[in-house]
Amino acid sequence: xxHGAAEPLMTWVDGESQSSVSILDRGLQxxxxxxxxxxxxxxxxxxxAQHVARLQQGCERLQIAFDAHRKLTAELERASRLAPPxxxxxxxxxxxxxxxRGYGSxxxxxxxxxxxxxxxxxxxxxxxxxxxxxxxxxxxxxxxxRLAGIKHLNRLEQVLARAEWHDAGTFESLLTDSExxxxxxxxxxxxxxxxxxxxxxxxxQCGVAGVLRAVVxxxxxxxxxxxxIAPVSVQRLxxxxxxxxTNARIGVLPxxxxxxxxxxxxxxTRALAAHVEQLxx
Amino acid sequence: xxHGAAEPLMTWVDGESQSSVSILDRGLQxxxxxxxxxxxxxxxxxxxAQHVARLQQGCERLQIAFDAHRKLTAELERASRLAPPxxxxxxxxxxxxxxxRGYGSxxxxxxxxxxxxxxxxxxxxxxxxxxxxxxxxxxxxxxxxRLAGIKHLNRLEQVLARAEWHDAGTFESLLTDSExxxxxxxxxxxxxxxxxxxxxxxxxQCGVAGVLRAVVxxxxxxxxxxxxIAPVSVQRLxxxxxxxxTNARIGVLPxxxxxxxxxxxxxxTRALAAHVEQLxx
Numbered sequence: 001x002x003h004g005a006a007e008p009l010m011t012w013v014d015g016e017s018q019s020s021v022s023i024l025d026r027g028l029q030x031x032x033x034x035x036x037x038x039x040x041x042x043x044x045x046x047x048x049a050q051h052v053a054r055l056q057q058g059c060e061r062l063q064i065a066f067d068a069h070r071k072l073t074a075e076l077e078r079a080s081r082l083a084p085p086x087x088x089x090x091x092x093x094x095x096x097x098x099x100x101r102g103y104g105s106x107x108x109x110x111x112x113x114x115x116x117x118x119x120x121x122x123x124x125x126x127x128x129x130x131x132x133x134x135x136x137x138x139x140x141x142x143x144x145x146r147l148a149g150i151k152h153l154n155r156l157e158q159v160l161a162r163a164e165w166h167d168a169g170t171f172e173s174l175l176t177d178s179e180x181x182x183x184x185x186x187x188x189x190x191x192x193x194x195x196x197x198x199x200x201x202x203x204x205q206c207g208v209a210g211v212l213r214a215v216v217x218x219x220x221x222x223x224x225x226x227x228x229i230a231p232v233s234v235q236r237l238x239x240x241x242x243x244x245x246t247n248a249r250i251g252v253l254p255x256x257x258x259x260x261x262x263x264x265x266x267x268x269t270r271a272l273a274a275h276v277e278q279l280x281x
Numbered sequence: 282x283x284h285g286a287a288e289p290l291m292t293w294v295d296g297e298s299q300s301s302v303s304i305l306d307r308g309l310q311x312x313x314x315x316x317x318x319x320x321x322x323x324x325x326x327x328x329x330a331q332h333v334a335r336l337q338q339g340c341e342r343l344q345i346a347f348d349a350h351r352k353l354t355a356e357l358e359r360a361s362r363l364a365p366p367x368x369x370x371x372x373x374x375x376x377x378x379x380x381x382r383g384y385g386s387x388x389x390x391x392x393x394x395x396x397x398x399x400x401x402x403x404x405x406x407x408x409x410x411x412x413x414x415x416x417x418x419x420x421x422x423x424x425x426x427r428l429a430g431i432k433h434l435n436r437l438e439q440v441l442a443r444a445e446w447h448d449a450g451t452f453e454s455l456l457t458d459s460e461x462x463x464x465x466x467x468x469x470x471x472x473x474x475x476x477x478x479x480x481x482x483x484x485x486q487c488g489v490a491g492v493l494r495a496v497v498x499x500x501x502x503x504x505x506x507x508x509x510i511a512p513v514s515v516q517r518l519x520x521x522x523x524x525x526x527t528n529a530r531i532g533v534l535p536x537x538x539x540x541x542x543x544x545x546x547x548x549x550t551r552a553l554a555a556h557v558e559q560l561x562x
Binding site: 006007008011013018019020021022023024025026027028029030031032035062063088090092094099100101102103104105114116118139140141142143144146147152153154155156157158159160161162163178186187206 | 287288289292294299300301302303304305306307309310311312313316343344369371373375380381382383384385386395397399420421422423424425427428433434435436437438439440441442443444459467468487
């Protein structure tokens with residue numbers, strides 16, 4: 001399933017209205033950069049501080065000397081003022097143009113920021129109400145702690161994993177790593193609720209530390225849930241009281257079908273979803 | 282060490298002289314593509330058929346419907362006619378512009394080919410004569426058989442591994458995978474010679490199946506060497522009669538320092554290097 005429109009409403013490169021970049025950009029040459037996908041609702045950038053903070057963490061991990069946060073934040077504000085009621089704003093920061101051939105950075109590159117704003121549609125109410133059908137993916141995520149957690153531009157695993165299914169009725173695919181540990185969906189984090197425990201797998205070997213994942217872990221206490229980052233086996237997932245997905249676009253989305261089996265939707269998932277929906281930071 | 286000039290002499294996008302691409306290109310968005318680095322010597326494209334074949338294999342693995350081989354080959358020929366005596370031609374093929382948001386391909390993307398031609402300099406004769414100093418890298422390569430072997434655009438591991446050292450006297454860094462198996466250098470394959478056996482590690486979990494690696498494996502018999510693709514421990518490497526590196530730019534390059542230890546340069550390495558140097562297919 002692709003989502004949203006085929007083309008962005010607006011594109012900026014380093015603050016200028018522009019829709020192309022140099023072929024020498026290391027983002028294109030090597031995937032040498034990071035990105036964020038920010039939901040914009042009625043002009044409000046949801047969890048924008050958290051997104052910008054994660055972008056910065058990613059840049060630091062990759063030793064990209066990005067220091068234009070104020071400019072970026074101003075551009076995001078500008079984009080939000082021009083956005084339709086439901087929109088997605090994607091930010092890419094790359095190391096900038098290659099100043100020489102080869103993988104090595106000369107250290108003087110100028111990081112480039114690319115902002116695109118896309119019209120979006122709310123998730124269908126029926127999907128929120130009835131829950132998502134989720135499959136188990138075949139591709140195993142590779143383990144690399146140096147790249148785990150951040151939202152970098154090396155996303156071929158997600159591209160390949162997303163190519164495994166075409167039926168529109170399946171919303172997401174859950175992926176395990178090369179050692180068989182559950183990690184996340186192709187574009188979302190996954191949580192299991194069992195008793196009072198709300199657990200999501202660690203993302204220190206692969207996967208992305210989602211902004212909504214962090215929000216849910218933070219907000220769990222409001223629902224007397226004990227948040228836990230711990231290994232989740234497929235069996236544990238199938239035996240959970242409830243399972244849900246999170247990302248910036250979907251918020252908290254209950255899962256009702258898992259690898260062909262029906263799983264219940266817990267009232268606490270709905271409460272958590274509604275709670276997160278009205279948060280804005 | 283960066284190599285070569287800071288800017289390409291010429292750039293083509295889909296056959297047109299052009300130096301930029303859409304920010305929607307999935308090569309930039311996700312690293313969704315492959316590349317080749319082809320050495321051009323006095324107008325001759327070295328091992329061009331093998332490079333184009335590997336590019337095609339990579340596209341097939343990623344399900345990129347690239348069918349413009351004839352156009353690409355014609356462009357490579359054109360580039361070679363315009364090239365200085367020592368040049369590098371880099372080809373990138375991406376899945377093309379994203380036709381919707383998200384990782385999923387809609388299947389109708391138009392793959393894009395990007396050709397850049399760079400002036401290069403021959404490797405210093407002293408380096409060829411005295412051999413390269415090589416270190417052991419800290420970064421562990423992630424294992425993913427779905428991406429192993431092909432030369433895809435997800436190269437953050439190589440970028441990070443190349444950032445581990447800055448002294449110009451070190452030519453390359455040898456990398457192990459997350460299970461400790463030796464794989465390759467950041468930009469080259471590695472061979473160990475012991476007795477009559479010429480061994481290089483498998484690249485079925487990570488690493489790139491280099492064009493020059495295949496050439497050396499094929500040509501080994503001319504030197505009464507038994508080529509072998511097999512695990513190579515660091516200890517085995519240190520105990521080898523000789524160690525050398527291969528890639529399109531360096532050909533066969535002897536190693537004389539390995540993690541601070543001196544290792545001999547075998548006469549057979551020099552003979553193999555000279556032999557490969559005069560091959561053109």
